[in-house]
Amino acid sequence: MKISMLVIALFFSVCIVQAQNIRKVKIKEVLHYIDTTQKPVVINFWATWCAPCVHELAYFEKEIQKAAGDKVQILLVSVDYADDYPKTIEKFIQEHGYTSTVWWLNETNAADFCPKIDKTWNGNIPATLMYNPSTHYRKFYNRQLTAPQIPEAVEQLLSTAN
Secondary structure, three states: OHHHHHHHHHHHHHHHHHOOOOEEEOHHHHHHHHHHOOOOEEEEEEOOOOHHHHHHHHHHHHHHHHHHHHHOEEEEEEOOOHHHOOHHHHHHHHHHOOOOEEEEEOOOOHHHHHHHHOOOOOOOOOEEEEEEOOOOEEEEEOOOOOOOHHHHHHHHHHOOOO
């Protein structure tokens, strides 16, 4: 009996550890994060209902970590609908085992928030911003990145040359 209680307790503790708290943010908080980060950052804008986003996320985190280790912060910013926050997003993150920080962008006017991230962003997702505060390197990808493109993009992000 004690062993089965221990197994059950361990199971629930693992489930609790894996659960993520998805922070609800406005665009000004994302911009503040970009402006104040001390490490190179990769910010991916995505949604659970977006097939190219789901495809990209399947390798996104792993490829960045393989290329950069802990030299780069990864922030996954969900642009899911309000009805999907937080349950659908949390379930998606947990089912796929993502460990990066996840925020939900509580904005509805893409014409307002997209150009604040990058003036070329037309609202398409997935979209990725790579920024290095040390070198002021800033690159915006208004498209899905392939698995082979990510290490090259991260190398440029971490390079000391602009």
